[in-house]
Amino acid sequence: MRRPSSPSAAMRRLALMHCALCAALLTAPDARAQEPSADAQSLLQQRRYAQALELLAPMEATSAGDARYFYLLGRAAFGAGEAERARVALERSIELDPDDTNAHLALGRAYHALDQHANALNQFEVAMHLENLPPDVLTQVRIYDDAAREALEEGRRTTTFGYAATGVGRYRVNSTRGTNTFGGGDRRETFYNLRVGGGLNHAFANDTSLDASLDYRHREYDAGSRDDRDLRWSFAASHGFNDSRFSGGLRGRVSYRGNGDYRNDVAGFIDYTHNLDVDSQLTTGLSVQRRRYPEGPLRDRSRTTTTGTIGWSHSFNDGAANFGITAHAGRNTATSRPDGNSDVFGATANLDWTFSDTLDAFVFVWWERDDFSADDVRFHPDERDVAMTFSREDNLYEGGAGLVWSFADGWSFRPELLYIRDQSNVVALNYSSTEAWLNVRADF
Structure with a gap:
């Protein structure tokens, strides 16, 4: 016949279960953090930029090290007509992850919208390689910007x-x-x-x-x-x-x-x-x-x-x-x-x-x-x-x-x-x- 556990043993088991649960929560991906990003990506694909920006904006203070978050925030801000806000967010995204080609394309678009065409060209040229372009920066940037729009907005x-x-x-x-x-x-x-x-x-x-x-x-x-x-x-x-x-x-x-x-x-x-x-x-x-x-x-x-x-x-x-x-x-x-x-x-x-x-x-x-x-x-x-x-x-x-x-x-x-x-x-x-x-x- 099995004897019932002592109160102290039960307390120890509860404490161990609590520690294990905390560790799992700390090491596993935060579903609550992932869900807004996934929802924002879906809204961007539907070109519902204002709704995506409204969803992402409250998370900015808690996402300082998340390159993906700032990329989505920049895309949403640009689509909502806030090119300067998009520039700031996308520069932060590239600072955190300089390998992200789409972030360079999006930042180039933001610079172009702000009439910083030479800066836009720098971003486009590290994301895409095109030949036989005319000598002036303005036409080059417009060709790149159209290509970036097709890639980002139309997939x-x-x-x-x-x-x-x-x-x-x-x-x-x-x-x-x-x-x-x-x-x-x-x-x-x-x-x-x-x-x-x-x-x-x-x-x-x-x-x-x-x-x-x-x-x-x-x-x-x-x-x-x-x-x-x-x-x-x-x-x-x-x-x-x-x-x-x-x-x-x-x-x-x-x-x-x-x-x-x-x-x-x-x-x-x-x-x-x-x-x-x-x-x-x-x-x-x-x-x-x-x-x-x-x-x-x-x-x-x-x-x-x-x-x-x-x-x-x-x-x-x-x-x-x-x-x-x-x-x-x-x-x-x-x-x-x-x-x-x-x-x-x-x-x-x-x-x-x-x-x-x-x-x-x-x-x-x-x-x-x-x-x-x-x-x-x-x-x-x-x-x-x-x-x-x-x-x-x-x-x-x-x-x-x-x-x-x-x-x-x-x-x-x-x-x-x-x-x-x-x-x-x-x-x-x-x-x-x-x-x-x-x-x-x-x-x-």
Whole structure:
């Protein structure tokens, strides 16, 4: 016969059961904490942003270390029209979990809504990789923002963009010693241009994505001296992590320059992008490119180019402006040019300023130095009809500026100017041109 437990033994068992229950409550997920987050996610999917914000707001003080909570709060605030509140919440979410691609997309959208377009671009570029975008920040951010909206609000894993542009321009070959002697300097022509293209991005669940793009450009010159056509393409994979993005793939270009002259370019590349902070971004890259002229008088110019780059950009004026500088260096090899192989180095600087959500301006300068390895007998660069033996040295310059006015949804008017100057100690290779054009672009 079993004897009844003593009162002290019963008390001990009750105490042990109480401790076990407390431990289980402390170690198991808090169902009460999970339930509001799940409900908020459901409301966001239904685009009931005000109700989601009302549900989440009282929990803010007790969720200081919960990245998921601040992501949902930011999404809800943005959908409810509170972009500044969304910015604060999403910056906190990324501070706690910098690997969350969706949080970067959502923060980019918040910055864009607050007219901090340069800051928005920094966030988008660590979440998604797109190629063949126009040079101005405003249009780039709008393309990214549409892709982010499709991904976040519509749940699409595959997002796309497309564009078409056309216009008229004026081309002038400026007077230099080379163009006067060999190319008929101070020549002017009107040209008409067309550009169409687009791209897609497919995102996987592990912050990895695939992207591809096609870009066709055509210029028809009024006097018939040139007929320029380019088909540019790219395919890449990228992965986001720790406020950064690593991309790698292939890009190429098939070019026609009239008179039966074709040029084919194919390059393998890897790029790394890292946000140093909200305002600053670091980029590095490496590419190996083969440029091939299949036939004709330019065939000797075929070559392989290996190039490394490092760049830094910084936004200012409350995120409405951006300045960037990139240095590059490399070597041209496997060429049949009489000048031999060449070492190259140079830099690019650009400035973009968004005056409003409809007006943007940009300016850039580019320089490259090419030092060739082979000596050859050439005309003296400074003395008329005098020959000497020396190796070729080129300094190449480009400068450009443009204005972008968005006059309707998806439509923009774009005047642009481009100046090119090639300086060489080989007389025939001195060249300069100026181009100006007016384009209308449609994005869809």
